[in-house]
Amino acid sequence: MTQMTTHSPASAFSLARFLDAFSTFIDLAAGFVAGLRGRLARGAPARMVEGEGGVFTLALPDGTARLRLDDPTPFPPEIAAALNGREVELALDPARFLFRPLELPRGAAAFLDGIVRSQIDRLTPWSATEAAYGFTAPQEAPDDRLALTVAATARARLSPLVERLKAQGVGAILVTTQADGMGAPIRVLDHAASGAASGAAGVRRILLAVLGGAAGAALLALAVSGLVGGSLDADLDDIAQRIATQRRAMVAARDGQGGAGALLAALERRKREVPASVLVLEALSQVLPDDTYVTELQMEGDRVEVTGVSREAAALIRLLEQSRQFAEATFVAPTTRAPGEAGERFQISARVLLPMEVAR
Structure with missing residues (x-):
C-alpha cells in the first residue's frame, strides 16, 4: 500500500512569511549599512539653494558659486570637484510645488506615510506614482486631531534637475x-546614487555570507556538542555505576558482610573509644578560665597533656575534675614562674571521658 505525504498549507504559508520577513530584514540592514557608509565617506552634504530665475547658489570653501541646472554645459572645475561623490541637498523654490493642508485623527500619527500617499490623488492633480511629495511634521489641532501640510509636484519636473546632478557624479540627491x-524643510525626494544600490547589494551579500557562516558554525557546534555530550553521558553513567558499587560494598561492610566488615567495625570502635582532638580542644576552652593560655596540647589514647601559663595553676586541677569531660587530672611537672611573666607555667595530664562515660 502506497503512503502519500502531504504538507500542511499553514506550515508552507508560515515558512513563506518567514522567508519574506527575513529577506526584508536583510534588505533594510544592508540599506542602512550602505547608507551610513556612504554618508561617512561623502562627508557633510552640499546645499544648493534655488533663487529667482532658477539660479542656484552653492557654498564653496572659498566663497559661493551661482549656476543654472538647465544649462547643458559642464560645471566649472571647482564646482565639479566640490560636488563629486558628495550628497547634495537641492533646496527648490516653493513656487514649484503645491501646498495643501491636511487634518487627520490623532490616532493616525503612526501611519502618516501610508495615509498621505493614499490622499495624493485627492489633494493634487497627480497620482502617488507621478508625484514627488512630502509633508511637514504634524502639529496639534483642536478636537483631538493633527494638522500637517503636504508639498507636492510632478516627478517629471524634477527629473531634469536630478539627471543633471547625476551626470556630474554626485553621491546622492535630497530634494527639499x-x-x-514653515519650520524645517520638507523632504520631497531622496534619490540614491547608482553606487548606493550596488553598495547595498554588496553589503547584502556580506550579511548573507556572515549569517550563513554563523549558521554553519552553529550546526557544527551542535554536532560537536552531541558527540561530546554523548561521551560525557557515558562517563557519567560509568561514574554512577562505580558509586553504586562502592555504596553496596560499604553497606555490606557495615552489616558485617565481605572482607571489609572487620575493618569498618574497627574504625567505628576506635571512633567510640578514642576522643576526637577537636572536641577535646573545645572542652578545654570551656573549662579553662580566661587568664589561662595553652601553649602545647598532646593526646595519646584517652590521655591529654596540657602545657601553658595561668594566674592560679593550682585551681586548674579542681576545674578539670569538676567538669564532665575530664578526670584523673594531675600535675606532670612542678609549676614554675619565670621573671616578667604574670602567671605560673604548668603541665597537667588528664583522662578524657568518652561520651558513654559522660552519659553515666
Missing part, C-alpha cells in the same frame, strides 16, 4: 522645499 512660515 520650504514655504514661508
Whole structure:
C-alpha cells in the first residue's frame, strides 16, 4: 500500500512569511549599512539653494558659486570637484510645488506615510506614482486631531534637475522645499546614487555570507556538542555505576558482610573509644578560665597533656575534675614562674571521658 505525504498549507504559508520577513530584514540592514557608509565617506552634504530665475547658489570653501541646472554645459572645475561623490541637498523654490493642508485623527500619527500617499490623488492633480511629495511634521489641532501640510509636484519636473546632478557624479540627491512660515524643510525626494544600490547589494551579500557562516558554525557546534555530550553521558553513567558499587560494598561492610566488615567495625570502635582532638580542644576552652593560655596540647589514647601559663595553676586541677569531660587530672611537672611573666607555667595530664562515660 502506497503512503502519500502531504504538507500542511499553514506550515508552507508560515515558512513563506518567514522567508519574506527575513529577506526584508536583510534588505533594510544592508540599506542602512550602505547608507551610513556612504554618508561617512561623502562627508557633510552640499546645499544648493534655488533663487529667482532658477539660479542656484552653492557654498564653496572659498566663497559661493551661482549656476543654472538647465544649462547643458559642464560645471566649472571647482564646482565639479566640490560636488563629486558628495550628497547634495537641492533646496527648490516653493513656487514649484503645491501646498495643501491636511487634518487627520490623532490616532493616525503612526501611519502618516501610508495615509498621505493614499490622499495624493485627492489633494493634487497627480497620482502617488507621478508625484514627488512630502509633508511637514504634524502639529496639534483642536478636537483631538493633527494638522500637517503636504508639498507636492510632478516627478517629471524634477527629473531634469536630478539627471543633471547625476551626470556630474554626485553621491546622492535630497530634494527639499520650504514655504514661508514653515519650520524645517520638507523632504520631497531622496534619490540614491547608482553606487548606493550596488553598495547595498554588496553589503547584502556580506550579511548573507556572515549569517550563513554563523549558521554553519552553529550546526557544527551542535554536532560537536552531541558527540561530546554523548561521551560525557557515558562517563557519567560509568561514574554512577562505580558509586553504586562502592555504596553496596560499604553497606555490606557495615552489616558485617565481605572482607571489609572487620575493618569498618574497627574504625567505628576506635571512633567510640578514642576522643576526637577537636572536641577535646573545645572542652578545654570551656573549662579553662580566661587568664589561662595553652601553649602545647598532646593526646595519646584517652590521655591529654596540657602545657601553658595561668594566674592560679593550682585551681586548674579542681576545674578539670569538676567538669564532665575530664578526670584523673594531675600535675606532670612542678609549676614554675619565670621573671616578667604574670602567671605560673604548668603541665597537667588528664583522662578524657568518652561520651558513654559522660552519659553515666
